[in-house]
Amino acid sequence: MGSYKGEEQHHHHHHRNESNCVLVHGPIIVGAGPSGLATSACLKQQSVPSLILEKSDCIASLWQHRTYDRLKLHLPKQFCELPLLGFPHNFPKYPTKHQFISYMETYASHFSIKPRFNQAVIKAEFDHVLGFWRVKTQDFEYISRWLIVATGENAEPVIPDIPGIDRFKGRVVHTSLYKSGSVFKNQRVLVIGCGNSGMEVCLDLCRFNVIPHMVVRNTVHVLPREMFGFSTFGIAMALVKWFPLKLVDKLLLLLANFTLGNTDQIGLRRPKTGPIELKNVTGKTPVLDVGALSQIKSGKIKVVEGVKEVTINGAKFVDGQEKEIDSIILATGYKSNVPTWLKGCEFFTKDGMPKSPFPNGWKAEKGLYTVGFTRRGLLGTASDAVNIAKDIGEQWRTIKECNDSNFNYLPQRNVVQNKVKK
Ligand SMILES: Cc1cc2nc3c(=O)[nH]c(=O)nc-3n(C[C@H](O)[C@H](O)[C@H](O)COP(=O)(O)OP(=O)(O)OC[C@H]3O[C@@H](n4cnc5c(N)ncnc54)[C@H](O)[C@@H]3O)c2cc1C
Ligand SMILES: NC(=O)C1=CN([C@@H]2O[C@H](COP(=O)(O)OP(=O)(O)OC[C@H]3O[C@@H](n4cnc5c(N)ncnc54)[C@H](OP(=O)(O)O)[C@@H]3O)[C@@H](O)[C@H]2O)C=CC1
Ligand SMILES: O=C(O)C(=O)Cc1c[nH]c2ccccc12
Numbered sequence: 001m002g003s004y005k006g007e008e009q010h011h012h013h014h015h016r017n018e019s020n021c022v023l024v025h026g027p028i029i030v031g032a033g034p035s036g037l038a039t040s041a042c043l044k045q046q047s048v049p050s051l052i053l054e055k056s057d058c059i060a061s062l063w064q065h066r067t068y069d070r071l072k073l074h075l076p077k078q079f080c081e082l083p084l085l086g087f088p089h090n091f092p093k094y095p096t097k098h099q100f101i102s103y104m105e106t107y108a109s110h111f112s113i114k115p116r117f118n119q120a121v122i123k124a125e126f127d128h129v130l131g132f133w134r135v136k137t138q139d140f141e142y143i144s145r146w147l148i149v150a151t152g153e154n155a156e157p158v159i160p161d162i163p164g165i166d167r168f169k170g171r172v173v174h175t176s177l178y179k180s181g182s183v184f185k186n187q188r189v190l191v192i193g194c195g196n197s198g199m200e201v202c203l204d205l206c207r208f209n210v211i212p213h214m215v216v217r218n219t220v221h222v223l224p225r226e227m228f229g230f231s232t233f234g235i236a237m238a239l240v241k242w243f244p245l246k247l248v249d250k251l252l253l254l255l256a257n258f259t260l261g262n263t264d265q266i267g268l269r270r271p272k273t274g275p276i277e278l279k280n281v282t283g284k285t286p287v288l289d290v291g292a293l294s295q296i297k298s299g300k301i302k303v304v305e306g307v308k309e310v311t312i313n314g315a316k317f318v319d320g321q322e323k324e325i326d327s328i329i330l331a332t333g334y335k336s337n338v339p340t341w342l343k344g345c346e347f348f349t350k351d352g353m354p355k356s357p358f359p360n361g362w363k364a365e366k367g368l369y370t371v372g373f374t375r376r377g378l379l380g381t382a383s384d385a386v387n388i389a390k391d392i393g394e395q396w397r398t399i400k401e402c403n404d405s406n407f408n409y410l411p412q413r414n415v416v417q418n419k420v421k422k
Helices: 005-009 034-045 062-065 095-108 196-206 232-241 245-260 275-282 292-297 377-405 410-421
Strands: 020-024 028-030 051-053 121-127 132-137 143-145 147-149 170-172 191-194 213-215 220-223 285-289 303-304 307-310 314-317 322-324 327-330 368-370
Touching: 020 368, 028 132, 028 232, 034 051, 034 095, 051 143, 062 095, 191 196, 196 213, 196 285, 196 292, 220 245, 232 245, 245 275, 285 292, 307 368
Parallel strands: 020 143, 028 051, 028 147, 147 368, 170 327, 191 213, 191 327, 213 303, 220 285
Antiparallel strands: 121 132, 132 143, 307 314, 314 322
């Protein structure tokens, strides 16, 4: 291989012409969340430069701007580490949201990752003539051979169409905008949805003299966060290495019933399918209880059936009950936004998730990759990031060898740059 110096100097130098076209040296990564940062770090370790485009004004914007104050990781920190640099040793077993953000900041600065902020990708398309991806933001068009989708499974809130909700006079907020129950002090609050967000928002509201009513329209698995001092997630991970999934699920449910009691009696019916199997098949995360359950048992959180209709100042439920309420919190989950901006690509479902299931969803065709769409949280992100960096690293070295031996040719980026017209 030839000299490396020239390349090094270009790591943060992308070529821009007058028509707002930026030729990116290395892959384009969309999103500066944990997935984008992890991939950029792993690429850097392979000596591959990259450019992150981020629509928000900071890294890990989901964690900084769209989560509630009292959020902590549900899984022990060893299951939420990104590759190459772990959590600080003095962090507790379940780091707070602020500790997680500080870890992300440290991670980005350790690998000198400098995303371009306030760049919302509005369209990305493969140019078959050039053989490159064209990635448009509101300001520029970025061009690269590789495009890495890191916009996350939680890019947009799910806002269900509930009859009458437009007429409602009170406040309606999605959990992505909920910070603390202080704004709802002494109010009658309806929380729609009973995933981890719904449960934890209800628990938070209890601290502010609210008796939240939580809508549970369906079945749900609730597991204790820990059993006998071990994290339930850790126990499950260890058991599936040795036993069939269905057996592990049976065991988990046995232990959960032992520590939590029968949840059916408090309106939380369990699905027929076990918690891990359900997670693998549908992506539905079991609730890891951090205190909501005991509030339900003591009547401080009320479980109600599905909403039929929202009125001016209340709600009607499918069982015929009617209630006056002051505010509604939508704990109805999140969705990918990939279909809104990635065009002409068969790799994603209409919901914006890769069609191939884990662990094979990270590589599409024509230099397209995805990181963080595994439904396996940050562990899935770590796995994808390592795979992508290895794969692109090999291609990068091949191209470099070509360029180094054929010194009669211009470096590839210049050839392309001259062809780009707008
Ligand atoms: C409340 C909550 C708690 C969670 N807790 C855990 C946990 O304890 N453990 C765990 O493993 N996982 C947890 N998760 C899952 C979560 O998905 C991961 O923690 C992690 O944030 C995923 O990282 P990501 O980079 O894939 O996505 P994100 O963190 O969502 O980052 C994606 C980034 O892409 C940007 N973006 C989106 N669209 C565009 C666009 N068009 N152009 C440019 N930029 C764009 C966004 O602004 C964002 O910064 C939690 C999720 C939520 C909602
Ligand atoms: N500390 C942590 O680690 C935390 C992690 N998270 C993670 O973030 C992700 C998102 O969680 P979350 O925000 O809870 O979203 P989820 O998708 O897990 O849950 C959404 C909930 O809303 C319900 N719902 C959706 N639409 C309606 C409707 N029209 N009427 C009534 N109910 C409805 C769903 O019910 P149904 O099943 O019937 O569709 C479900 O109970 C998960 O992976 C979760 O684990 C979240 C909070 C804390
Ligand atoms: O919080 C998420 O989004 C995750 O995917 C991580 C996670 C939390 N609880 C779980 C239970 C089973 C598998 C993953 C998770």
